[in-house]
Amino acid sequence: MNQSELSRYFSEHLFIPQLKAKNKEQAISELLDLFVKEKYIRNREIVLEMLHQREKLGSTGIGKGVAIPHGRTTAASHVLIAFGKSDAGINFDAIDGKPVHLFFMVIAPPNDEGNTYLPILGALVTLLNEKNNRDMLAKVKSFAEFLPIITGE
Amino acid sequence: MIKKDLEVLVSLQDIDLMIEETSEVEKLGFSVSGYTELRKAREELAATLSKPMLFRYERLRAKLKRAIVPVKNDICLGCFLRQPTSLGIKGREDEEIFTCENCGRMLYWLD
Numbered sequence: 001m002n003q004s005e006l007s008r009y010f011s012e013h014l015f016i017p018q019l020k021a022k023n024k025e026q027a028i029s030e031l032l033d034l035f036v037k038e039k040y041i042r043n044r045e046i047v048l049e050m051l052h053q054r055e056k057l058g059s060t061g062i063g064k065g066v067a068i069p070h071g072r073t074t075a076a077s078h079v080l081i082a083f084g085k086s087d088a089g090i091n092f093d094a095i096d097g098k099p100v101h102l103f104f105m106v107i108a109p110p111n112d113e114g115n116t117y118l119p120i121l122g123a124l125v126t127l128l129n130e131k132n133n134r135d136m137l138a139k140v141k142s143f144a145e146f147l148p149i150i151t152g153e
Numbered sequence: 154m155i156k157k158d159l160e161v162l163v164s165l166q167d168i169d170l171m172i173e174e175t176s177e178v179e180k181l182g183f184s185v186s187g188y189t190e191l192r193k194a195r196e197e198l199a200a201t202l203s204k205p206m207l208f209r210y211e212r213l214r215a216k217l218k219r220a221i222v223p224v225k226n227d228i229c230l231g232c233f234l235r236q237p238t239s240l241g242i243k244g245r246e247d248e249e250i251f252t253c254e255n256c257g258r259m260l261y262w263l264d
Contacts, residue, residue: 039264042263042264043160043163046160046163046164046167049164049167050164050167050168050171053164053167053168053171053191053194054171056187056190056191056194057171057175057184057185057187057188057190057191058183058184058185058186058187058188059184060183060184062182062183062184068183070178071167071170071171072167072170072171072174073163073167073170074163074166074167074221074222074223074261075163075167075223075261075263076223076263077223077225077230077263095184109223109230110166110170110219110221110222110223110230111218111219111222111230111231118174118177118178118181121178121181121183122181125181125182
């Protein structure tokens with residue numbers, strides 16, 4: 001999946017330039033609430049449970065200040081990504097033990113058209129492995145500033 | 154409490170989907186060090202269901218891969234067949250678990 005295709009899964013409604021969350025639990029809740037507010041998800045508790053179980057499998061804090069909480073759930077109809085940023089950083093039990101500043105929450109249905117879920121995760125990991133991209137994302141204040149970094153334009 | 158059963162089944166399937174794709178997400182660089190713990194959580198959750206309900210879920214899963222599928226705008230997202238509107242009204246309100254007449258999967262209304 002290229003960056004342009006990846007950008008289709010983002011939305012201004014699922015974007016928080018400055019998270020209020022102070023810890024891992026709050027960060028997951030704050031991002032999930034975006035999906036609930038936009039009515040992409042009806043049963044918040046079921047999806048929250050799935051995200052907690054996913055963290056049980058291993059922290060989705062992949063290091064270098066990045067976390068990608070993700071999972072498939074029967075309570076979703078299509079793949080969506082929410083973005084949130086914390087300038088102060090949040091302890092997310094990341095694999096390198098460092099605070100997380102950039103959060104990408106990926107929610108997918110049990111079977112998605114075109115099987116895009118894993119390629120989306122892969123494309124995000126590739127994008128965020130680049131220090132330059134992480135540095136630029138750390139500075140964004142609006143969705144208009146954010147999207148070109150994702151599309152690579 | 155059959156409605157509660159449906160919610161347990163959804164959570165169970167969510168964990169099963171996670172377990173199913175563990176090796177793929179590991180290849181992407183995610184930690185899966187808690188695999189044994191997750192399997193344990195899965196078994197604990199499965200144990201809260203009655204044996205016939207768990208058997209029904211496992212049988213559907215073995216046959217159709219996904220035992221429960223979302224319904225959006227009256228469309229079963231397992232086989233994409235439109236469900237009767239009357240079924241949707243019952244499915245959202247009743248405690249009974251409904252299945253798609255076409256594919257046989259259990260239905261979970263999203264809207």
